[in-house]
Amino acid sequence: xxxxxxxxxxxxxxxxxxxxxxxxxxxxxxxxxxxxxxxxxxxxxxxxxxxxxxxxxxxxxxxxxxxxxxxxxxxxxxxxxxxxxxxxxxxxxxxxxxxxxxxxxxxxxxxxxxxxxxxxxxxxxxxxxxxxxxxxxxxxxxxxxxxxxxxxxxxxxxxxxxxxxxxxxxxxxxxxxxxxxxxxxxxxxxxxxxxxxxxxxxxxxxxxxxxxxxxxxxxxxxxxxxxxxxxxxxxxxxxxxxxxxxxxxxxxxxxxxxxxxxxxxxxxxxxxxxxxxxxxxxxxxx
Numbered sequence: 001x002x003x004x005x006x007x008x009x010x011x012x013x014x015x016x017x018x019x020x021x022x023x024x025x026x027x028x029x030x031x032x033x034x035x036x037x038x039x040x041x042x043x044x045x046x047x048x049x050x051x052x053x054x055x056x057x058x059x060x061x062x063x064x065x066x067x068x069x070x071x072x073x074x075x076x077x078x079x080x081x082x083x084x085x086x087x088x089x090x091x092x093x094x095x096x097x098x099x100x101x102x103x104x105x106x107x108x109x110x111x112x113x114x115x116x117x118x119x120x121x122x123x124x125x126x127x128x129x130x131x132x133x134x135x136x137x138x139x140x141x142x143x144x145x146x147x148x149x150x151x152x153x154x155x156x157x158x159x160x161x162x163x164x165x166x167x168x169x170x171x172x173x174x175x176x177x178x179x180x181x182x183x184x185x186x187x188x189x190x191x192x193x194x195x196x197x198x199x200x201x202x203x204x205x206x207x208x209x210x211x212x213x214x215x216x217x218x219x220x221x222x223x224x225x226x227x228x229x230x231x232x233x234x235x236x237x238x239x240x241x242x243x244x245x246x247x248x249x250x251x252x253x254x255x256x257x258x259x260x261x262x263x264x265x266x267x268x269x270x271x272x273x274x275x276x277x278x279x280x281x282x283x284x285x286x
Contacts, residue, residue: 003239003244003269003270003271003272004213004235004238004239004243004244004245004246004247004270004272005032005033005065005245005246005247005268005269005270005271005272006031006033006246006247006248006249006262006266006267006271006272007031007033007034007035007063007065007066007246007247007248007249008026008029008031008033008034008035008248008249009034009035009036009037009214009248009249009250009251010022010023010026010034010035010036011035011036011037011039012037012250012251012252013026013249013251013252013253013258014026015253019039019053019056020052020053020056021056022034023056023057023059023060023062024056024059024060026060026062027060027061027062029259029267030259030264030267030268031062031267031268032061032062032063032267032268032269033062033063033064033065033246033269034057034060034062034063034064034065035064035065035066035067035246035248035250036064036066036067036068037068037071037074038067038068038069038070038071038094038098039053040053040070042070043070043090043091043093043094043097044090044093044094044097045097050097050100050101053101054101054104054105057105058105063105063106063107064101064102064105064106064107065107065109065212065246065248066107066109066110066111066149066212066246066248067098067101067102067107067109067110067111068110068111068112068113069091069094069095069098069110069111069112069113069137070090070091070094070098071113071115072115077116077156078115078116079113079114079115079116079153079156079159080112080113080114080115080116080159081115082112082113082114082115082129082130082133082134083114083115083116083117083118083121083126083127083129083130084115084118084126084129085121085125085126085129088129088132088133091133091137092133092136092137095136095137095140096140098110099140099141099143099144099146102141102144102146103144107146108144108145108146108147109146109147109149109211109212109246110137110141110146110147110148110149111148111149111150111151111186111212112133112134112137112148112149112150113151113153114130114150114153114159114160114161114170115130115159116156116158116159117158117159117160123160127170127173130170131170131173131174131177131178132177132178134148134150134170134174134178134180134183135174135177135178135180138174138178138180138182138183139178139180141182142180142182146182147182147183147184147211148180148182148183148184149183149184149185149186149211149212150167150170150171150183150184150185150186151167151185151186151187151188151191151214152164152166152167152188152191152192152195152197153188153191154190154191154194154195155194162195162197163192163195163197163202164185164187164192164197164202164205164206165197165202167185167186168185168206168209171183171184171185171209184209184210184211184212185206185209185210185211186210186211186212186213186214187202187203187206187210187212187213187214188213188214188215188216188250189203189213189214189215189229189231189234190214190215190216190217190218190221190229190250190251193218193229194218194219199234200233200234200237203234203237203238204237207237207238207241207243208241210238210243210245211245212245212246212248213235213238213243213245213246213247213248214247214248214249214250215229215231215234215235215247215248215249215250215251215277216229216249216250216251216252217229217231217251220252220254221251221252222251222252222253222254223251223253223254223255223258223259223261224251224261224262224276224277225261225277226254230278231277231278232274232275232276232277232278233274233278235247235272235274235277236274239272239274244270247272261276261277262276263276
């Protein structure tokens with residue numbers, strides 16, 4: 001990859017289309033990469049469903065840059081199952097399905113949402129279960145040269161990772177316990193900003209440990225330029241330090257042309273230009 005590249009999160013964008021039609025819509029809009037949350041209802045979907053998903057990515061001619069592991073019922077407020085000792089087998093079975101998809105599609109980033117705190121189980125026990133599950137996932141991902149991502153999340157009061165430092169502590173713990181070196185930080189600047197993290201300091205201190213970046217504006221989690229987040233300044237910090245990974249567009253569309261803030265010639269490989277993120281919505285001529 002030459003320079004940073006945008007990837008459309010097809011679990012939060014193009015939601016008016018069936019899941020399997022979204023990669024093609026992203027390609028038609030000029031993008032060459034997409035990412036997904038876990039795109040199936042169950043942790044271990046039937047093989048025909050897996051094949052259909054893989055085929056949709058391949059036929060669209062896009063790169064699947066990132067994929068989440070199964071995270072429970074996201075619509076019902078679940079944010080991962082790593083912490084729950086009763087779901088360890090389910091998570092580990094899902095790891096193998098996700099790794100298989102990643103191997104078929106050349107995906108090298110797999111995001112593991114940590115999970116919400118569980119009543120009746122000590123936090124220390126939950127964290128130990130999560131560390132072991134992450135070590136297991138990292139070992140499985142290492143077989144295909146992939147990275148397991150950990151992120152802070154906003155809007156989920158029982159999710160214990162709120163800052164970049166919280167996520168880094170988990171990564172360091174897993175490395176100390178299992179020896180895994182392929183866990184990295186997913187720097188979602190929207191979540192960090194909303195959680196009142198010092199985003200600039202988080203980026204400056206941890207840029208060498210990033211495996212992926214995601215953006216959205218706030219308030220509202222809309223397109224860049226719809227809120228107050230200085231996305232151009234944040235990404236400039238990364239690009240000035242030679243970040244050449246993917247930048248996931250993980251925002252909610254607020255208007256019919258949700259990509260009107262981004263010139264078409266910047267949507268493909270290596271096209272990230274921080275000035276587009278600094279241009280107020282509606283002032284750029286396409």
